Amino acid sequence: MRLLLNLNYAEAFITLYSCSAESVRKSLQFAELLKIACTRNRLSLDCKEMEQNLDTLVNRIYEDGLQKARKEAEDILSQAHAQAEEIVKKARGEADSLVSKAKSESDYMKQSTESELQLASTQALSRLRTEIISILSERVLSDSVKQAALDPQFIQQMVLELGKNWKEDGPVSLELTLPEALRSRVDSGFEAAIKKELDGLSIDFRDISAGFQVQKKGSSFQLDFTDESLKSLLKPYLRKITVERFFSKSGN
Structure with missing residues (x-):
């Protein structure tokens, strides 16, 4: 027991x-x-x-x-x-996250690059258009304006129009400055035609390339119609015409 x-x-x-x-x-x-x-x-x-x-x-x-x-x-x-499955699941999740992040960064870089290329292309096209307009305007104006600014008849018409506008305020005597290159081309008829419409005229020749300068006698206010001034005055209008003629149809 x-x-x-x-x-x-x-x-x-x-x-x-x-x-x-x-x-x-x-x-x-x-x-x-x-x-x-x-x-x-x-x-x-x-x-x-x-x-x-x-x-x-x-x-x-x-x-x-x-x-x-x-x-x-x-x-x-x-x-x-x-634990192994959890580790694998976590690793897959991290891998998917990395892939998604890499894809997002890749898409962002692609979009950013395309935007930069588009901007660069637009800017380059704009600069090219500006250069073309400037070249065309310069060539057209340089030849046409200088040719007109050295034409005695053109200068005579311009001076007469100015004189008529000033004459509305009373008698007008003008001081006219012409290029030295026109000295041999301006005759007595040129001066007589202007004096016929105005009360007085004095002509002086100086070293300007083309065109003329004019002012009332006794006044310090002077109008400048030299070739460079005329080009600056006409460029905006010529630019507008050039854009409408050469670029409007293309939508640029």
Whole structure:
């Protein structure tokens, strides 16, 4: 009876500590100690039966420990798989994010480059158009204006028109400055035609390229109709005509 109680106590002790590998090891050691105690005390219970019972307990402990170890291993593997899947999922998410970011940056760079190219193209076209207009205007004005500004008849008509406008305010005497190049081309008829309409006229020749300058006698206010002044005056009108003729149809 005493041995049976000891065995029950041993079984309870083994069950209590059978939840880990260390517990299995301790339980097996305890079973071995029981065997030794049985032998030394020469208990009346048949030792063979005792050994069988102890073997049964040992096997039970082993199986319980093995199952526990397997379960722990399965739990560890399951956790490892879950962690691995989470890592892979996170890595894929980060990869997708990087790809999306790279694509966004690529699209932005593409759009930015296209915008810059479009702006550069527009600016280059605008500069080219301006240069073309300037070249055309300069060539047309340089030849036409200088030719007209060195024509005595053209100058005579201009002076007469100015004189008539000033004459509305009273008698007018003009001081006319002409290019030195016209000295040989301005005859007495030129001066007589102007004096016929005005009250007085004095002509002076100076070193101007073409055109003329005129002012009322005794006044410091002078009108400049030299070729350069005429070109500056006519350029805006010629530019408008050039744009309408050469660029309006293209939409530029």
